[in-house]
Amino acid sequence: MNQTIDTDRRLSQLMRAAQGGNGVAYVALLREAAPLVRQAVRRRRSFLQPQDIEDLVQNTLLALHSVRATYDPARPFLPWLMAIARNQIAEGARRHARRHAHEVTVECLPETSDPAAVNVEGGGAADLLIKSIRMLPPGQRHAIEMLKLREMSLREASAVSGTSIAALKVAVHRGLKTLRELLRASA
Amino acid sequence: MSKDTNDLVGRLALQLRPVRRLPSPRLRAATWLALSASYLALFVLAHRLSGAPLAQSIDTRFVVEELATLATAGLAAFAAFCCVVPGYSRRIALLPLPALFLWVASLGANCIADWPRLGVAAGQLTPEPACIPVAMLAGVLPAVAMVMMLRRGAPLYPRATVALGALAVAALTNAALPLFHLGDVSIMVLVWDLGLIALLSALAGWAGPRILNWRRIVVA
Numbered sequence: 001m002n003q004t005i006d007t008d009r010r011l012s013q014l015m016r017a018a019q020g021g022n023g024v025a026y027v028a029l030l031r032e033a034a035p036l037v038r039q040a041v042r043r044r045r046s047f048l049q050p051q052d053i054e055d056l057v058q059n060t061l062l063a064l065h066s067v068r069a070t071y072d073p074a075r076p077f078l079p080w081l082m083a084i085a086r087n088q089i090a091e092g093a094r095r096h097a098r099r100h101a102h103e104v105t106v107e108c109l110p111e112t113s114d115p116a117a118v119n120v121e122g123g124g125a126a127d128l129l130i131k132s133i134r135m136l137p138p139g140q141r142h143a144i145e146m147l148k149l150r151e152m153s154l155r156e157a158s159a160v161s162g163t164s165i166a167a168l169k170v171a172v173h174r175g176l177k178t179l180r181e182l183l184r185a186s187a
Numbered sequence: 188m189s190k191d192t193n194d195l196v197g198r199l200a201l202q203l204r205p206v207r208r209l210p211s212p213r214l215r216a217a218t219w220l221a222l223s224a225s226y227l228a229l230f231v232l233a234h235r236l237s238g239a240p241l242a243q244s245i246d247t248r249f250v251v252e253e254l255a256t257l258a259t260a261g262l263a264a265f266a267a268f269c270c271v272v273p274g275y276s277r278r279i280a281l282l283p284l285p286a287l288f289l290w291v292a293s294l295g296a297n298c299i300a301d302w303p304r305l306g307v308a309a310g311q312l313t314p315e316p317a318c319i320p321v322a323m324l325a326g327v328l329p330a331v332a333m334v335m336m337l338r339r340g341a342p343l344y345p346r347a348t349v350a351l352g353a354l355a356v357a358a359l360t361n362a363a364l365p366l367f368h369l370g371d372v373s374i375m376v377l378v379w380d381l382g383l384i385a386l387l388s389a390l391a392g393w394a395g396p397r398i399l400n401w402r403r404i405v406v407a
Contacts, residue, residue, distance in 0.1 A: 021205035030196040058195050063401055065199050067341035069206040070272050083273035087343045091401075159195060 140175030212268035223329035234367035271340020342399035350392035
């Protein structure tokens, strides 16, 4: 109990300093907050893979960053942090539900009627796709890799790459267009 | 801590800038009320300068109704501003309910009281045509101010927050309306005003996630 109070007091002081622009205090705060958030995510979503848990931790840190002005040092810090974490966990569940609403699970993939005519032999299509992706300009290639191959959300991709969400949207749109042209040219 | 999370911490710290702390919800609600009340006072002033008498006779019934309406506005605004600060209980959203109940009850009581005095006219349900544009114009600044102030907070419960904001705006506008607009009979106020407030709050709640959302963060 006393340890929680001490932690709260310390984090509150760090946050107060971070609100004033103290980067060292901010790093210390985020480093101490991240395990607490991870623990909360694990407790609420024990079935998640470690990478998904880490995504939620990162989203919570990003959300904390964007609303750090709402923290009032006169109030305890941990309930403030946990409210953001709970919100991000719920947002994550909503995102997951939205993504899965557009997916259909099939046990057996339907066979094509004329394998010789339709299928490309020996994984050639995959090779061709990989080669075509490598030929894309760097910005478009990174956007395709992050959003389409690694299935990152726009926010996650933005956080990792340091590119704005709008720029990512444009890059992925242009990347797909270029990719289509490259594949058409090689067919 | 994973490498990615560690990197993220470093990047967030690199782009850290000092921020102006958000004032307490109580102070923000008071600021919004003062700003909106000043704007609405201009309508009353314009009405008086045009030489028109006060649109509503001041009696006990009117005072009770006005106090209940103002209390609804103030409590709804306070609850809305609490909802954008992490750490407050979600139950704070229920705070304006007693005042809202008192407001509806006072309107209901006025309806019953109006009946013997006005007869069939007390049951009229058609508002004056000029009423709706005036009410909308009166609500513009309080609504814009409310949205701007709410957007500075955390969008934890956008639907409830925006619905509470809409309730505050509608209640405050309703409190001012009888002072510069010819009084309607209570049943009309009950059906139209409360009906519109319920509709507006529901629409605002529906649009909540579009109005309040997590700001996009670009990490350098």
